[in-house]
């Protein structure tokens with residue numbers, strides 16, 4: 001599948017869609033083939049300046065969104081879950097029949113997406129993460145009823161510029177979201193906590209922040225090497241009866257793995273709750 005001629009439109013371009021956009025442009029898709037819509041003119045100017053793409057903004061979002069989808073082959077929806085239904089209604093009259101609609105919105109089901117679009121529109125539900133910005137994302141894709149193998153191949157090829165692409169059944173998306181969608185925040189949270197721990201141990205706050213940040217980033221680099229295994233890498237740091245062992249023993253005694261599992265469960269449950277809230281609104 002050749003994505004060379006693909007015209008791509010981002011509807012809503014905040015933190016997640018800009019990360020995807022950055023990855024895809026770095027992967028070589030010409031900026032001239034990319035359009036985005038945003039609400040605020042200042043944000044539009046910032047995106048034009050940073051990426052050289054066409055950005056439509058204005059008080060009348062509906063018009064901007066309809067104009068932006070008119071010539072699109074692929075449309076990536078990146079507004080908050082609560083805004084998706086209204087957006088679908090706005091764009092439906094202007095959407096080319098063959099355009100592939102990819103939604104990255106958490107908790108918005110394929111059923112909801114398909115119900116808001118013309119019958120037969122190829123639709124994909126996706127769960128990306130922000131490391132897409134540097135080509136190190138993980139993104140899941142799940143096929144709607146009219147998404148063919150060719151549709152999925154096109155989406156996979158486009159998104160592969162942002163990192164790893166995995167195809168999952170839709171009933172796993174909330175779990176994917178709890179691990180990799182939200183996961184970068186867990187890693188940043190770890191870096192924040194490590195920095196605070198260093199300060200408690202007497203380090204200068206600036207130094208402690210640098211140590212924590214570079215350590216989490218360095219560990220991430222090691223994990224990104226082919227065949228890397230987190231357990232083996234951890235063991236490589238943990239000398240028998242040494243300092244790391246003392247730390248890990250404390251983490252285990254405090255059931256840190258259980259805390260992380262409960263956090264991930266809360267994320268997945270919140271996704272299901274949002275899905276129910278959105279369905280109740282219809």
Ligand SMILES: NC(=O)C1=CN([C@@H]2O[C@H](COP(=O)(O)OP(=O)(O)OC[C@H]3O[C@@H](n4cnc5c(N)ncnc54)[C@H](O)[C@@H]3O)[C@@H](O)[C@H]2O)C=CC1
Nearest residue numbers: 012013014015016037038039061078079080081104105106
């Ligand atoms: N931030 C993340 O790490 C991830 C976010 N997501 C999903 O991505 C979506 C966006 O999240 P964020 O980027 O974090 O939010 P955000 O608030 O940074 O971005 C949303 C953008 O859409 C714009 N917008 C809203 N309604 C619009 C409309 N009708 N027309 C044009 N633009 C409109 C907003 O002005 C804003 O710039 C959400 O549905 C979220 O569930 C999914 C995976 C990870």
Ligand SMILES: O=C(O)[C@@H]1CCC=N1
Nearest residue numbers: 105106177181182183
């Ligand atoms: O926090 C959220 O709802 C979104 C979905 C996954 C990451 N961010």
